[in-house]
Amino acid sequence: MTHRTLQSRFSPIQFAVLAGATLSLCFVAGCGDSAEAEAAVKKAGRTFNSIAVGDATTSPSYSQTQYTAAEQSLSQYAGSDNGFAEAAAVGVAVAKKGQAALASQRAASVENESRQQARVIRGMINEWLTMSAISQAAGMFDPTDGIIELQEIIELREEDIANYRREMQQINDEIAQHETKMADLRALASEQRNEAGGLELKMPRVSAQEAAELAKQVREYSLRADQYELEAMRIEGIVDQLRPGAREVSLNVEKARSQIELLGKATQELRDRAAASQNDARQALDNAEQAKQRITEALSAYQSFRDNEVQDASDEAISLVRGAITALRDANDAxxxxxxxxxxxxxxxxxxxxxxxxxxxxxxxxxxxxxxxxxxxxxxxxxxxxxxxxxxxxxxxxxxxxxxxxxxxxxxxxxxxxxxxxxxxxxxxxxxxxLEPEPEYEDPSSEPEFEEETETLDESGLEDLTAEDLSDMSLEEFLATLPEESREMMMQQFESQLEMLNTIDDPEMLYQILDQIDEQAAAMPEVLAIGFEFVRQQIQKRIDELESEG
Missing domain, CATH: 1.20.58 (Methane Monooxygenase Hydroxylase; Chain G, domain 1)
Structure with a gap:
């Protein structure tokens, strides 16, 4: 079976969260009476759907624009008196959280750049220390003590090189082990797929019952092959993380060698120029001062970067997520x-x-x-x-x-x-x-919240629907069970949901989305859970279709 991975920047978990938010907007918005508010909620739902499934246009800048537009269009209705106020409030919060996630990516990027600048400054400090040591050594009329001191520094750098080489060897050994394991896993995956292929060739020549059993075995072989390949991909990710470390260690070796070369030259100069030690001392002191000046300039740039770019990016992410929390104050009823x-x-x-x-x-x-x-x-x-x-x-x-x-x-x-x-x-x-966990205590006299719903299942006629009923229903049949005033919105939203789900032909991803929707449905009021269950059954049907095609 050939699987096509969904082209999206969102994981299945994030897809389910955004899809769940959109579905929640559908049910909550069904009781409103404002045409403009209804249109804004519908449009926001389509926007969140598009971002969730990884539409080809969902670059970070596009997502930012869409989240901002959704927030602006919904903000005027959140906290208002129309029936869409709470749906709009939830939508505003989703939009702000989306913007906060994008801002967090930018904050992480500038924070990483800040760390790189700090590492460069640390290298400059090492250079200044080296130059300062040279100046002190060269300032002595008798170069003996200075040569000894420089030799000690050289030995430290040589020890550093030895340590770096051991570290690099350890990394290379680890990479080799991982590459061997990846090769073994991929070989196992190939074996499993060959086994599956062999069974598929047998299927046309056997009875239907035997073919069904062979199909089951084919799925098992394919699943095992997928697992081996996924594990190989995971290990490959580890290797990709190790390689930059090996390159960094190699650069450290070259830096240490350069320092040793400088220190060696300084030692030779002390031996050759004992009579001119004062001039050499002044030159080394000048170099140290230049290194110090570079440290000062780099540190000033680093501080400015942290006070502006880093602080601004972090403040933006925190402000947006706090805005999402504030927006949810208008969603306190249904x-x-x-x-x-x-x-x-x-x-x-x-x-x-x-x-x-x-x-x-x-x-x-x-x-x-x-x-x-x-x-x-x-x-x-x-x-x-x-x-x-x-x-x-x-x-x-x-x-x-x-x-x-x-x-x-x-x-x-x-x-x-x-x-x-x-x-x-x-x-x-x-x-x-x-916080340390405390013993649980339940007050038997306390009354649970969320007992009331604007429409009971008895009123909507949904209480008798089973999972099998929902699985066999078409979208039109399901909509017919809903209140008439909400059918048009439900139809557009469910059509959008199902159309995008049908673009996914990877059963493994669908299973992950299914798990997340199961968790969300369990946490929803029943009037929302029935909609989740309908979508769940449609996903299950899609999985069955894909697996039967295999």
Whole structure:
């Protein structure tokens, strides 16, 4: 069977989340009476669908434009009096979270560039230390002590080279082991596919019952082959991560060799020019001062980059995700449970943003510590304290956001099988926030929330529908079971959902999407869950069709 991977920047989990948000908008919006609000919600749903399945136009800039447009079109209806207010509020939150995710990518990129600048400055510090040592040695009338000191530095660099070579050998050995394993896995995958191919050739010559059994075996062989290939791809990813490390170690060796060469020349010069040691000392001192000046200039650029590009990108991501949390305040009635789950997701995003920014501040503090240890003049203690204090504040913000996310999850009051998963996630988030788990206590007198729905299943006639009924239904038949006033919107949204799902012909990806929709449906009010179940059955039918074709 040939599988075509969905061309998308989103994982199956992200696809299900966005698809779930769109489906939620459909059901919530069904009771509104504003034509303009209805059109805005429909358009936002189509936008989220397009981004979720990886439309060819969904570049980061296109997604940014679409998220912004969706937010602007929905904001005027969120918090209003029309029936689409809560759907619009959820849509605004989805749009802001999408923008926050894109901003987070930009923040991660500039943070990584900041780390690269810090590493360059550390290299300059090593250069300054080397030049300073040379100047001190050359300033002595008797070059003996200076030569000894330089030789010690040379030996340190040679030890560095030896260490680098051992490290590079370890990396190369690890890469070789991984490549051998990849070859073995791909050979196993080829064997499994050959076995499957052999069985497929037998199928036309056997009975229908035997062919069905052979088809089952073909699927098993194909699945095992897929697993071997996926494992090989995972290992290949590890190898791709190791190779840059090997190149960096090689560069370190060349740098150390260059330093040894410079130090060796300095030693020879001391031996040859003992009488001119004062002139040599002045020259070395000039070189050290130049290195120091380069450090000063590079550090100034680094600080400016962090204060502007890095800070702006981080602030933008945090501001957007906070905006998503704020937007959900207008979704506190019919979709209160959906809003609580979305709020928990946004708060977790906020926590992760804050923790990443805190790590950048710690890196900045470490750089100042390295400069201080090199005994370069400056108010390094003040800068170290400021960076660490900011990191502490960000980490506290992150821990609190993790705790708030756990609280929001619990406030959804999810029931059934999903309740255990929600509680486990909440405990994990609290652990990330530094909270120790406490014994559970249930107040028997407390009343669960979300008991009321604007339309009961008895009123809609959906309570008698089974999974088998939904699987056999066409879209038109399913829509006929819904309230008449919401059918037109449902039809457009479901047609869009099903059309995009039908572009996926990889059963493995469909299974992953199915798992995520199962989890979301378990956490939704039943009036929303029936729609999720219909989509779920359609996905299952698509999987069955693809596997039968194989």
């Amino acid at each position: 979709v209160k449970q959906v809003a609580a789950l979305s709020k928990a997701d946004a708060q977790q995003m906020l926590a992760e943003f804050a923790m990443r920014q805190a790590a950048g501040e710690r890196e900045e503090a470490m750089l100042y510590m390295a400069i201080k240890d090199a005994k370069l003049a400056g108010n390094w203690d003040t800068l170290i304290d400021a960076a660490n204090q900011k990191a502490d504040e960000l980490e506290e913000m992150g821990r609190q956001a993790f705790i708030d996310s756990a609280s929001s999850l619990r406030s959804a009051h999810v029931r059934g099988d999903a309740a255990d998963r929600i509680e486990a996630t909440a405990l994990r988030l609290e652990a990330l926030g530094g």
